[in-house]
Amino acid sequence: MNDIIFSSWGGRIVDNxxxxxxxxxxxxYVQLPVYFNKNExxxxxxxxxxxxxxxxxxxxxxxxxxxxxxxxxHSKTCDKCNYCKTGWKEQLEVFQDIFNGEATEEDLExxxxxxxxxxxAGKCTIGKAGPVPLMQALKYFSDEFSQAIDTKKTVKAxxxxxxxxxxxxxxxxxxxxxxxxxxxxxxxxxxxxxDVIRERLPLPGCVGRICVRPxxxxxxxxxxxxPISIMSLKRFVADHEMSENRVPEFxxxxxxxxxKVAIIGAGPAGITCAYHLALKGHQVTxxxxxxxxxxxxxxxxxxxxxxxxxxxxxxxxxxxxxVTIKTGASFGEEITLDSLKADGFNAVFLGPGxxxxxxxxxxxEELEGVISGIQFLRDVSLGREIKIxxxxxxxxxxxxxxDVARTAKRLGVEEVTMVSLESRDEMPAWEHETxxxxxxxxxxxxxxxxxxxxxxxxxxxxxxFKRCTCVFDENDNFNPEYDETDLTTLPAETxxxxxxxxxxxxxxxxxxxxxSPAGDLHTDPATFRTELEWVFAGGDAVYGPKxxxxxxxxxxxxxxxxxxxxxxxxxxxxxxxxxxxxxxYIKVYNPxxxxxxxxxxxxxKKLSKLPPESRISxxxxxxxxxxxxxxxxxxxxxxxxxRVVTVAV
Numbered sequence: 001m002n003d004i005i006f007s008s009w010g011g012r013i014v015d016n017x018x019x020x021x022x023x024x025x026x027x028x029y030v031q032l033p034v035y036f037n038k039n040e041x042x043x044x045x046x047x048x049x050x051x052x053x054x055x056x057x058x059x060x061x062x063x064x065x066x067x068x069x070x071x072x073x074h075s076k077t078c079d080k081c082n083y084c085k086t087g088w089k090e091q092l093e094v095f096q097d098i099f100n101g102e103a104t105e106e107d108l109e110x111x112x113x114x115x116x117x118x119x120x121a122g123k124c125t126i127g128k129a130g131p132v133p134l135m136q137a138l139k140y141f142s143d144e145f146s147q148a149i150d151t152k153k154t155v156k157a158x159x160x161x162x163x164x165x166x167x168x169x170x171x172x173x174x175x176x177x178x179x180x181x182x183x184x185x186x187x188x189x190x191x192x193x194x195d196v197i198r199e200r201l202p203l204p205g206c207v208g209r210i211c212v213r214p215x216x217x218x219x220x221x222x223x224x225x226x227p228i229s230i231m232s233l234k235r236f237v238a239d240h241e242m243s244e245n246r247v248p249e250f251x252x253x254x255x256x257x258x259x260k261v262a263i264i265g266a267g268p269a270g271i272t273c274a275y276h277l278a279l280k281g282h283q284v285t286x287x288x289x290x291x292x293x294x295x296x297x298x299x300x301x302x303x304x305x306x307x308x309x310x311x312x313x314x315x316x317x318x319x320x321x322x323v324t325i326k327t328g329a330s331f332g333e334e335i336t337l338d339s340l341k342a343d344g345f346n347a348v349f350l351g352p353g354x355x356x357x358x359x360x361x362x363x364x365e366e367l368e369g370v371i372s373g374i375q376f377l378r379d380v381s382l383g384r385e386i387k388i389x390x391x392x393x394x395x396x397x398x399x400x401x402x403d404v405a406r407t408a409k410r411l412g413v414e415e416v417t418m419v420s421l422e423s424r425d426e427m428p429a430w431e432h433e434t435x436x437x438x439x440x441x442x443x444x445x446x447x448x449x450x451x452x453x454x455x456x457x458x459x460x461x462x463x464x465f466k467r468c469t470c471v472f473d474e475n476d477n478f479n480p481e482y483d484e485t486d487l488t489t490l491p492a493e494t495x496x497x498x499x500x501x502x503x504x505x506x507x508x509x510x511x512x513x514x515x516s517p518a519g520d521l522h523t524d525p526a527t528f529r530t531e532l533e534w535v536f537a538g539g540d541a542v543y544g545p546k547x548x549x550x551x552x553x554x555x556x557x558x559x560x561x562x563x564x565x566x567x568x569x570x571x572x573x574x575x576x577x578x579x580x581x582x583x584x585y586i587k588v589y590n591p592x593x594x595x596x597x598x599x600x601x602x603x604x605k606k607l608s609k610l611p612p613e614s615r616i617s618x619x620x621x622x623x624x625x626x627x628x629x630x631x632x633x634x635x636x637x638x639x640x641x642x643r644v645v646t647v648a649v
Contacts, residue, residue: 002026008050008136015140027052031585036161037578040649043158045586047645048129051136058648059156060141061148064134065095067646070162071130074644084127087118091134098145101152108145112138124179124640125166128597162646163579167589168230171218174200174553175576178215178230179640185233186635188628191246194237198248201552202275202318203268205242205310206297208235209623212430212547218589220641226604228637229626236631242310248317254281259346259566262287264331264507267295268548269351269539271318272555273562278321280563285345287329291382295353296540297548299378300400302407303619308381332507337535347562350513350521350530350537351555354501354545360395364453365497369460373404373498380407389493390414393463395450396498397427402434404498405442409616417443417490419450421468421480436622439612449480451487453495462491503541520544526573528558529565536562579645588643597639605634 004027007014016024032052036042043055046067053060072088091114097103115131115138122128138145168178177196184193197204211231219227241248258281263270266288274284292298294311319325329335331352340348357372359365369389373396379386392413394405397420405416418437420427424446427434438444448465455461467486473479508515514522514531521537523530528538538554540546561571607623615622626634 003054004032004052005056006051006053006140008133008140009052010049013140033582033585036582036647036649037573037575040159042582042647042649044648045645046133047586048125048132048643051133051140055648057156057158059158060137060144061095061098062155062158063160063646063648064137065092065099066158066160066162067133067644068092068095070164070646071126071644074164074642075126083121084118084123087114087121088130090114098148099155103149105149108138108149124642126642126644130644158648160646160648161575161578162644163575165579165583165588165643165645166641167218167220167643168215168641170583170588171214173214173547173550174556176200176215176234179638179642181237182228182230182233182635182638183640185237185631186638188632190237190240194241194248197234197237198250200556201549202272203297203311203314203548203552204234205238205314206268206306207549207552208232208238209306209310210297210301211549220589220593220595220639221637223591223593223595224599224639225601229605229607229634232605232607232626233631233635236626238310238314239625240628242313247320250279250321252279252281252321255563255567257567258282260344261285261347261349261562261566262340262345263349263351264335265289265295265351265353265539266293266315266325266327267351267353267539267551268297269353269551269555269558270295270349271315272552273349273351273538273559274323274555275318275321276556276559277562278318278323280559282563282566284322285324285326287331287335288325288327289330289352291327293325293327295351296355299381300374300403302377302403302410303381304406304410304615304622305403307621330507332509332511337511337513337532341534346534346566348535349555349558349562350535350541351539351551352503352507352521352541353551354503354540356502356504357497358500358502360450360453360497360499362450362452364455364460367453367455367460368458369493370453370495370497373400373496374501376404376496377407380411386411388413388496391492392416392494392496393490393492394418394496394498395463396420396500397422397429397446398498398500399429399433400501401498402429402437404496405437406440408496409440409442410619415443417445417492419445419448419463419465419490421447421449422471423447426471440616441612445490448488449482451484454489460492460495462489463495464489501540501545505541518544526557526577527561527571528554529561529571534565536565582645582647586645595639599639602637604637605630 005016007027009030014025014027044058045052075085094107115135118127118131166179169175181193181196213231215230216227221228260283261277263274263286266286277284293315357374394401405418408416447468449468451464451466453463465488467483468480469483470481516522521542523537523542528536536558538558539551564571610622
């Protein structure tokens with residue numbers, strides 16, 4: 001960046017004060033967007049890693065005071081290290097003296113010594129990193145402090161926005177307060193921990209089993225030894241509640257104006273949207289096409305990973321909030337936007353998920369015995385009769401393909417072979433899922449794609465494959481290339497295609513529901529509002545196949561937008577959205593950071609698993625949850641990596 005007047009971010013000092021702008025030393029090790037929101041430019045930023053100053057209009061002392069107040073506000077919620085809390089308060093009192101013209105040089109020395117004391121006493125990064133901007137300002141902006149002492153300070157009050165985050169919180173799509181709920185587990189306050197999770201997420205038992213765990217990829221504990229088992233700790237408190245037969249209690253805080261909302265689809269997006277709307281007092285009805293609620297969590301995720309009882313109990317808790325769920329209700333047929341409007345619904349949320357499958361487009365795809373992976377998993381989940389042979393081929397290398405292969409093994413198939421276009425390292429399936437398949441004696445045949453499906457008397461009998469020499473082009477776009485001379489044929493009685501999911505958008509026909517050229521529901525990416533002002537949408541049908549927690553996050557955000565719409569408030573991005581954008585530039589997690597806290601290494605607790613030979617005899621859950629001592633010990637590994645940032649605009 002060539003417009004930075006001063007930066008101490010990351011401890012690297014670039015000082016362009018007094019220089020001609022043409023001679024500014026660039027700050028090329030950190031990025032800062034020009035705008036915080038569409039109307040307000042970023043003039044300065046203070047946070048855990050230092051100061052970035054872009055405008056001479058910023059009163060550095062006024063900005064520091066706002067930053068200190070944000071740290072103090074967040075430190076008041078914690079009683080773990082007393083001086084962290086009292087230290088911020090004492091520093092703010094000094095700043096008040098500065099602004100009143102009552103401060104002395106000794107007060108500046110006191111600011112330095114209290115900063116050092118907070119860092120020394122702090123047990124989390126509010127204490128360990130919070131004082132950094134003040135200490136840097138005392139050193140590099142000493143003239144401003146001295147002038148404020150010599151003459152009564154005239155404050156150039158600015159406009160500031162502050163935010164508490166942590167690397168794990170930032171990475172979590174729904175931004176759970178992970179350090180807080182983990183800390184409560186450490187203190188054996190399991191119900192309180194679950195309450196923190198449910199402030200945002202109504203499906204802790206489900207997500208605690210099947211999350212993609214981006215939080216763990218950004219866990220600072222990994223910079224010491226291994227990330228903490230954040231997902232499994234979430235599962236622990238959810239399971240603990242169920243083991244005690246405790247019924248969750250929810251506090252409904254009605255909005256000033258409440259309305260009637262229809263939700264299409266009882267998957268994670270729809271359920272989460274319904275939950276947050278119900279908490280605001282809205283009357284919510286979910287319409288689900290399938291005979292049961294849960295969406296792809298129920299009919300797309302095998303029960304050895306997510307037991308249906310867990311999902312059912314979490315849905316029942318939401319129904320007790322007053323949410324009505326109507327199954328077997330098909331949107332676009334007996335239920336339409338017009339009929340919903342006629343029934344008095346004020347808003348609609350569309351969360352249909354991805355229940356369709358992509359086709360190969362090769363010869364033989366129409367043969368008997370060639371079936372869709374999505375349909376296969378759905379039929380198994382719903383207990384429908386399934387006829388497959390003793391030797392099957394699963395085409396695909398993603399998580400659905402792995403789920404299909406492992407499910408087939410449990411149905412008694414003797415030989416299951418997965419054939420993946422990608423190499424072993426390129427396979428999109430999660431590594432632990434692929435390892436599980438290998439443990440269960442599923443063969444994986446890499447770097448081959450179907451040339452044609454071979455049949456006899458109208459029935460499939462095998463697949464001819466051609467070697468894939470390259471899956472992605474130089475721009476990382478999917479663009480496979482093949483060696484048509486390197487062919488191999490594998491025999492099979494059934495071929496299951498798991499090469500990708502798509503939304504089934506027939507319901508959009510004739511209803512003017514906006515669909516993108518790619519076949520997805522078209523919405524504003526921040527508010528999830530469609531071009532029809534009373535219709536909102538979220539989940540995989542909006543942005544393609546992702547994860548349960550990302551679908552839940554979209555449902556929560558849409559619920560906020562719907563509540564604002566019903567209350568005649570602007571439906572627009574809020575400060576949380578603006579900070580999300582900012583943190584894509586100012587990275588909250590640094591994988592190369594050397595953690596300076598005194599931390600003894602400790603091994604990450606891992607869930608025990610059923611042995612492979614017993615797994616394939618049925619659909620019992622593979623992973624067993626933590627015991628109480630294990631959960632508490634794992635929670636103790638958390639470094640509580642909170643960070644506070646303040647932006648001047």
